[in-house]
Amino acid sequence: MQLHISPSMRSITISSNNGFTDLMKIKVAARHISYRTLFHTILIVAFLLPFVFILTALVTLEGANKCSSFDCFGRRFGPRFLGRVDDSGQKLVRDFYKIFNQVITEEIPDGLKLPDSFSQLVAELKNNHYDAKTFAFSLRAMMEKLEREIRESKVSELMNRHFAASSIPKGIHCFSLRLTDEYSSNAYARRQLPSPELLPVLSNNSYHHFVLSTDNILAASVVVTSVARSSLEPEKVVFHVITDKKTYAGMHSWFALNPVASIIVEVKGIHQFDWLTRENVPVLEAIESHHDFRNYYHGNHIAGENLSNTTPRSFASKLQARSPKYISLLNHLRIYLPELFPDLDKVVFLDDDVVIQRDLSPLWEIDLQGKVNGAIETCKGEDEWVMSKYFKNYFNFSHPLIAKHLDPDECAWAYGMNIFDLRAWRKTNIRETYHFWLKEVTYHLPSLSTISII
Numbered sequence: 379m380q381l382h383i384s385p386s387m388r389s390i391t392i393s394s395n396n397g398f399t400d401l402m403k404i405k406v407a408a409r410h411i412s413y414r415t416l417f418h419t420i421l422i423v424a425f426l427l428p429f430v431f432i433l434t435a436l437v438t439l440e441g442a443n444k445c446s447s448f449d450c451f452g453r454r455f456g457p458r459f460l461g462r463v464d465d466s467g468q469k470l471v472r473d474f475y476k477i478f479n480q481v482i483t484e485e486i487p488d489g490l491k492l493p494d495s496f497s498q499l500v501a502e503l504k505n506n507h508y509d510a511k512t513f514a515f516s517l518r519a520m521m522e523k524l525e526r527e528i529r530e531s532k533v534s535e536l537m538n539r540h541f542a543a544s545s546i547p548k549g550i551h552c553f554s555l556r557l558t559d560e561y562s563s564n565a566y567a568r569r570q571l572p573s574p575e576l577l578p579v580l581s582n583n584s585y586h587h588f589v590l591s592t593d594n595i596l597a598a599s600v601v602v603t604s605v606a607r608s609s610l611e612p613e614k615v616v617f618h619v620i621t622d623k624k625t626y627a628g629m630h631s632w633f634a635l636n637p638v639a640s641i642i643v644e645v646k647g648i649h650q651f652d653w654l655t656r657e658n659v660p661v662l663e664a665i666e667s668h669h670d671f672r673n674y675y676h677g678n679h680i681a682g683e684n685l686s687n688t689t690p691r692s693f694a695s696k697l698q699a700r701s702p703k704y705i706s707l708l709n710h711l712r713i714y715l716p717e718l719f720p721d722l723d724k725v726v727f728l729d730d731d732v733v734i735q736r737d738l739s740p741l742w743e744i745d746l747q748g749k750v751n752g753a754i755e756t757c758k759g760e761d762e763w764v765m766s767k768y769f770k771n772y773f774n775f776s777h778p779l780i781a782k783h784l785d786p787d788e789c790a791w792a793y794g795m796n797i798f799d800l801r802a803w804r805k806t807n808i809r810e811t812y813h814f815w816l817k818e819v820t821y822h823l824p825s826l827s828t829i830s831i832i
Contacts, residue, residue: 612641727798
């Protein structure tokens with residue numbers, strides 16, 4: 379950097395060493411310049427020298443870009459002096475947002491090759507020189523592919539759980555077959571249950587009568603044994619075990635060959651109840667004659683499902699609700715208890731998935747005050763998961779028929795253990811109401827899911 383003062387003192391020139399254009403040139407008028415004016419001029423120049431040094435440094439740094447010092451100075455520092463900063467990064471983000479919004483609304487091009495990983499995507503981006511839109515399409519297609527794979531994986535997991543939970547293990551299946559074979563070859567396995575001298579007890583209301591409806595032999599054994607061991611007076615316990623025709627021989631063999639001490643067990647098959655006819659039990663006709671009804675429960679549970687719009691949890695609920703056990707007559711027998719046991723006044727109905735751990739005899743001392751059913755509510759209690767069940771948790775109230783007849787905030791109850799006053803039941807029209815709903819379900823198959831557990 380050079381400072382040149384003309385001999386006549388009429389101009390002062392400041393220039394850089396590298397031959398660039400003069401940085402500053404001050405011309406003075408032809409009139410005589412006083413020493414005071416000269417002093418002030420030199421003082422101003424001295425004040426400007428640090429800035430000139432900075433400009434020179436910028437020229438050096440920006441030499442590769444071949445930009446003038448003033449241009450670089452203005453481009454770099456001008457916005458800051460004006461309170462602005464370089465928003466080139468923000469502009470890039472805004473451009474990406476714009477491209478992503480376009481990609482979301484457009485169809486993914488046919489034949490777009492999808493990489494298997496993000497690193498492969500970056501490699502192809504470098505090699506093929508993708509533009510931003512192509513990159514965005516590839517990224518979107520990869521994410522949608524991964525979402526489909528995750529959803530399909532979860533649905534597959536739920537299907538496997540469903541089949542594992544609803545199928546019969548080979549060992550238990552063979553166990554039932556061996557007991558059936560024992561029934562045909564062993565006279566002791568076919569002996570009458572209970573023995574003839576105990577038959578009057580089956581209709582004696584001074585005993586505690588339990589009803590269990592199941593086709594699971596081991597589960598029935600667990601329930602009966604747990605009641606016997608927990609009871610303070612097992613000699614007053616009578617168990618009425620009801621099963622289907624295919625399981626009857628094996629169930630009878632088990633309790634005949636493995637009697638439970640002190641308690642009385644009766645094993646009956648559905649086919650042994652004369653009252654259970656198609657005229658009295660409409661569900662029989664629906665099961666036997668309505669093809670769509672059977673296909674809904676026994677058919678392909680995935681066919682027709684839009685898995686892209688189905689959450690894994692809702693799909694799991696549909697699988698549970700469409701279990702074939704719901705059209706098994708064993709699942710509907712509880713509604714016919716007054717007719718199946720016309721001489722009994724009160725019974726306790728148990729599911730086959732419960733284990734009794736205390737004496738249940740006080741249940742027969744409860745005054746139901748003319749009500750039919752005594753059960754445990756599942757909307758009151760400390761356990762928020764178990765004790766939070768209302769009708770709205772079990773029914774789809776978007777269906778007008780459901781919304782018209784049921785209250786979504788009505789408390790639900792546990793069905794694993796219920797006490798029924800059969801005398802009060804016989805004075806009601808519960809069975810007819812049940813048949814009404816069964817008819818609505820049967821003839822409105824598209825709305826079957828509206829009354830299923832969801």
